[in-house]
Amino acid sequence: MQGVPKYTSFGFFELILQKAHIMVIKLKKKKLTSGKYSLYIEYYKGKTRDANGKQIHSREFEYLKQYLYINPKNALEKRENEETLLRAEQILSIRRAEYAQGKYGIKDRSKDKLLFLSYYDKLKEERYESKGNYDNWDAAQNHIESYCKTKNTTFEDIDENFVVGFKKYLNKKAKTKSGTLLSQNSKYTYFNKFKAALRQAFEDGYTNRNYATAVKGFAMGETTREYLTYEELQNLAKAECKHQMLKNAFLFSCLTGLRWSDVNKLTWSEVRDEEEGSRLVFKQKKTAAQEYQYLSDQARSILGDRKQENARVFQGLKYGAHFNAEILRWCMRAGITKHITFHSARHTHAVLLLEHGADIYTVSKILGHKEIRTTQIYAKIVDTKKKEAAYLIPKLEI
Numbered sequence: 431m432q433g434v435p436k437y438t439s440f441g442f443f444e445l446i447l448q449k450a451h452i453m454v455i456k457l458k459k460k461k462l463t464s465g466k467y468s469l470y471i472e473y474y475k476g477k478t479r480d481a482n483g484k485q486i487h488s489r490e491f492e493y494l495k496q497y498l499y500i501n502p503k504n505a506l507e508k509r510e511n512e513e514t515l516l517r518a519e520q521i522l523s524i525r526r527a528e529y530a531q532g533k534y535g536i537k538d539r540s541k542d543k544l545l546f547l548s549y550y551d552k553l554k555e556e557r558y559e560s561k562g563n564y565d566n567w568d569a570a571q572n573h574i575e576s577y578c579k580t581k582n583t584t585f586e587d588i589d590e591n592f593v594v595g596f597k598k599y600l601n602k603k604a605k606t607k608s609g610t611l612l613s614q615n616s617k618y619t620y621f622n623k624f625k626a627a628l629r630q631a632f633e634d635g636y637t638n639r640n641y642a643t644a645v646k647g648f649a650m651g652e653t654t655r656e657y658l659t660y661e662e663l664q665n666l667a668k669a670e671c672k673h674q675m676l677k678n679a680f681l682f683s684c685l686t687g688l689r690w691s692d693v694n695k696l697t698w699s700e701v702r703d704e705e706e707g708s709r710l711v712f713k714q715k716k717t718a719a720q721e722y723q724y725l726s727d728q729a730r731s732i733l734g735d736r737k738q739e740n741a742r743v744f745q746g747l748k749y750g751a752h753f754n755a756e757i758l759r760w761c762m763r764a765g766i767t768k769h770i771t772f773h774s775a776r777h778t779h780a781v782l783l784l785e786h787g788a789d790i791y792t793v794s795k796i797l798g799h800k801e802i803r804t805t806q807i808y809a810k811i812v813d814t815k816k817k818e819a820a821y822l823i824p825k826l827e828i
Contacts, residue, residue: 453529457522459498467498469518471525492525494518495555528635544636546583547575550627560718570620573604585636588628590644596624597645618648655807657777658684660785662766669764672756678732679744680757683775684782685729687797690772691715694747699739703730714798721798780808 454474459467475488496518502508554567577599600617612620629642658666663684671677679693688696692715700712708730710723733743747753754771761770768774776797783793794805 455522455526455529457518461500462497465500467500469494469496469498469514471522493556494521496521544585546585546588546627546631547571547578549585549631549636550574553627553630566619567623569616570623573600573620574624576604585631588631588637588641590641593625593628593641593645597621597648600648614648615650618650621647655777655811656768656770656774657781657811658766658768658770658774660782662764662768663778663782665764666761666766669760671760673746673753675744675746676753676756677760679747680772680775682729682732682744683772684778685726685732686710686723687776687779687783688723689714689716689776690749693744694742694749696743697739698737698741698743701725701730701733701736701743703736717798717800719798723796777808780805781811784808784812 453476454472456472456474457469458472459469462468471492471494473490473492475490477485477487479485496514498511498514499507502511550571554564554571557564557567574596577596600612600621602611604612604617604620606612606616625642625647628637629640631637632640632642667681671680682688683690683693688710692712695715696710696712700710702709702711707727708725710721710725712723713720737743749772757770757772761768780793780797783796784790790802790805790809793808794802797805799805
């Protein structure tokens with residue numbers, strides 16, 4: 431027809447869909463430093479304006495963990511690119527169909543037949559960048575698989591009894607690798623990951639009820655956090671330790687609160703000697719959070735003279751039974767009978783800070799806690815010591 435322009439670009443159809451307030455779902459790619467493209471789906475929900483009139487675009491992204499060679503070098507890489515792109519386009523088609531089914535009220539009966547464990551595994555892999563969280567999801571998955579016995583559990587099998595059954599399983603049957611029953615906090619963590627998956631399944635339309643709210647979870651248990659008093663730490667500093675590097679690392683952790691993992695990986699490039707004093711600029715291994723922490727003169731002196739920037743500060747540290755046993759022997763030489771581990775140094779730092787007047791918010795930031803409630807356990811320890819101190823004065827004869 432004359433007067434009607436011919437558009438071959440998908441951009442024209444995007445414009446029509448956006449004006450009709452229909453979400454645009456399309457496949458996109460992101461260039462990586464590895465020499466590959468990472469494929470992802472963009473969900474464009476349109477644009478709005480904030481209170482100041484600024485235009486805001488609403489987008490969400492789903493990374494497919496599918497990768498293309500940017501410059502395929504041979505026939506094999508070209509074929510892999512073709513297969514990867516085909517898989518990504520198939521996922522795109524499914525996502526568009528899912529959106530259409532939801533928008534127009536079409537019941538997707540195929541979701542009932544999908545495997546719950548496959549869905550859980552997908553959610554777990556989405557958390558790969560968050561090491562600590564990923565490990566918890568992975569550990570919980572082992573128990574979910576044991577509970578399901580077979581890997582054929584579908585969403586059609588999930589109901590309130592299924593959720594109650596898993597809670598009972600964690601409470602009575604699930605065991606650690608060493609064959610002991612789970613601790614209270616392990617049950618709390620694993621059941622929460624299980625419920626998080628159920629909550630997401632409901633939001634994604636796999637279940638018609640949010641079973642995460644159907645059953646009350648476990649209460650978090652308060653663990654015993656062994657620590658050293660100032661006097662005990664002083665005695666330990668004077669006592670002989672078979673491995674000087676272990677002694678330096680432990681005392682450094684007591685003075686800074688760094689975890690074993692961060693002390694072990696610390697390099698000289700992360701130690702900044704500046705006019706105002708020394709500080710650490712590093713990423714926590716557990717949370718991947720960027721941290722900035724000032725060092726006392728004593729903490730800096732433990733590190734010794736600078737070496738090459740990429741060299742480890744504490745060379746020769748090894749996590750294992752030998753070093754753990756040496757910490758206990760070292761404590762015995764200092765007259766300390768508590769069961770002290772390397773992590774006790776971190777607890778020691780927190781308690782000493784609070785006892786010497788640091789506020790709990792500052793302590794929380796130094797330890798790198800995401801939530802203040804994680805730090806509050808140390809405040810309870812200090813309160814207990816204050817209560818004990820109230821009874822130190824001998825009773826008067828009145």
